[in-house]
Structure formats: structure tokens, C-alpha cells
Amino acid sequence: MIRILIVEDERAISDLVKLNLSKVGYQCICAYDGLEAADLLEEQNFDLIILDVMLPKINGYELMEYIRPLQIPVIFLTAKATLDDRMKGLTSGAEDYMVKPFEVVELLARVNIVLRRYHKSESQLRFGDIVVDVENQTVTKAGSEVELTPKELELLVFLMRNRNITLFREKIYEEIWGTEYSVESRTLDLHVQRLRKKLNMGDALKTVFKVGYRLEDTHEVSL
Ligand code: CA
Numbered sequence: 579m580i581r582i583l584i585v586e587d588e589r590a591i592s593d594l595v596k597l598n599l600s601k602v603g604y605q606c607i608c609a610y611d612g613l614e615a616a617d618l619l620e621e622q623n624f625d626l627i628i629l630d631v632m633l634p635k636i637n638g639y640e641l642m643e644y645i646r647p648l649q650i651p652v653i654f655l656t657a658k659a660t661l662d663d664r665m666k667g668l669t670s671g672a673e674d675y676m677v678k679p680f681e682v683v684e685l686l687a688r689v690n691i692v693l694r695r696y697h698k699s700e701s702q703l704r705f706g707d708i709v710v711d712v713e714n715q716t717v718t719k720a721g722s723e724v725e726l727t728p729k730e731l732e733l734l735v736f737l738m739r740n741r742n743i744t745l746f747r748e749k750i751y752e753e754i755w756g757t758e759y760s761v762e763s764r765t766l767d768l769h770v771q772r773l774r775k776k777l778n779m780g781d782a783l784k785t786v787f788k789v790g791y792r793l794e795d796t797h798e799v800s801l
Contacts, residue, residue, distance in 0.1 A: 580698060581623065582689070584608045585615040585641065586630040586655060591678065595628060595655070598682045599689065601742035612636025616644050624650055625698045626689060631656040631667070642670045651692045655680070683749055686740055703738045705793065708777055710735055719777050726776065729754060733769050737783065737793040747790040 582604050586592040589610070596606045607622070609615035611634040615627075627645060629652050631638035638654060645652055653674045654667040667675045673692045676685060693699040703710040707720040715731060717724045726734065732754050737745070751759035751766050759766075770791060774783050784792045 579603075579605045580625045580693060580700070581605045581607065583615065583618060583624040583627045585612070585627060585633065585638070587611055587633050588630070591655070594682070595685065598686065598743060602686060602740060612638070612641045615641055619644060619648065625696070626650065626693060627652045628655050629653070629672070631663070639666065639670055642672070646671050651696050653688055653692060682743065683740060683745065686743070690739055703735065705738050705741065706782065710738065724776055730769055730773055730776070734773055737791065741793045742795055744786050744792045745790045750790060
């Protein structure tokens with residue numbers, strides 16, 4: 579299981595990040611100041627660190643000095659939006675930089691990209707008895723292979739990587755088809771229908787009325 583350290587002193591943001599990363603299947607540990615983070619880094623292994631810049635005791639840039647030798651990828655999370663701060667974040671060795679307030683889906687996408695870059699992303703995604711082999715682009719359901727079109731597969735992977743999160747139609751459409759969503763378009767709905775049918779997903783792939791779709795695990799995620 580991928581382990582993520584969240585270093586953020588604002589409880590509401592820390593909780594939000596933890597909740598959403600947990601929903602999609604990452605194990606999250608929180609530190610609320612720089613010193614606590616440094617202690618955790620000495621004792622435990624992590625695959626990725628989400629790091630706030632302005633932190634009590636040891637700030638994010640200072641903490642980077644501890645992290646760099648450990649070669650754990652870092653995504654900075656900060657309210658500072660100026661170009662100077664962006665440059666400082668990236669030149670200090672961070673992989674990416676997110677400015678608060680941010681969209682959860684955007685954060686998940688960046689986490690995913692960074693994990694893949696470090697070859698830490700799981701090559702198999704599971705949802706119930708559905709298994710997607712991301713590298714070989716194959717899908718099985720209860721052990722039998724299911725034929726999906728490339729777009730159906732992309733859509734399935736996107737839904738699985740953002741499981742338990744309500745995804746706006748527009749967001750899904752832009753992500754998979756790379757163009758702006760138009761309300762008349764039935765493409766997305768047709769693909770969803772076909773996924774439901776081919777993989778017998780039933781209620782797991784939920785339509786969120788007037789909003790979009792959500793792939794739902796049956797078990798609850800707790801903080
Ligand atoms: Ca802060």
C-alpha cells in the first residue's frame with residue numbers, strides 16, 4: 579500500500595487531504611508541524627510527502643533539507659501564489675506545487691503523476707472482482723478477460739483512481755476526451771452505460787443527479 583505523509587498545520591485542510599487520499603486507497607499519516615514530520619520521517623517509510631510551506635517549528639523549505647537525502651517525492655501545498663514562491667518550491671527539490679485553495683481531483687491527479695514518475699504507482703488497480711492491468715491495458719472481471727475500447731479503459735482507470743469521489747461530467751469529459759464538454763454530447767453517458775454493462779457494475783458506478791458520476795466502494799472510509 580502506498581503511504582503518504584501529509585504535513586499541514588491547518589486541521590481542515592489536513593483532514594480534507596487525508597479523507598480524499600484515503601478514499602482512493604492511499605494510507606495517510608498526518609503531521610501538524612515540521613518537527614513532528616521530521617520525527618516521523620526518521621521512524622517510518624513514505625512513498626510521497628504532501629508538504630505545506632508555512633509550518634510551526636520547522637517550515638517546509640527547512641524540512642526539505644531533511645527530505646532530500648531520503649529521496650521521497652514532495653508536493654508542496656501552499657497559500658503562497660507568487661511566481662517567486664513557485665520557483666523556490668521547485669528549486670528546493672519538490673516534484674510539484676499546489677496553491678491553496680485547490681481542487682481535490684487536481685491534487686489526486688498530481689499525486690498519481692508523481693507516484694508514476696517514481697515508479698511507485700500500482701500497476702494493477704482493483705475494484706471488487708475487476709482488475710485492471712495498467713501496463714498491459716487489460717481488464718479482467720472475476721478472472722475472465724473483458725474487451726474494452728481504449729476510451730472505455732481510460733474512463734475506467736480514471737474512475738478507479740478517483741473512487742468514492744464525485745466527478746463532474748465536465749471534468750471527466752475533459753480528462754478522457756481532451757476537449758471541452760458540451761451538454762448535448764452523449765458520448766460520456768454512452769461510455770458509462772457500456773462500462774456498467776460490460777463489467778456488470780450495477781450500483782457501484784453511480785449517477786450523481788445533474789452532476790456526474792461516482793465509483794463507489796461499498797465499505798466506508800473513516801478518518
Ligand atoms: Ca500552514
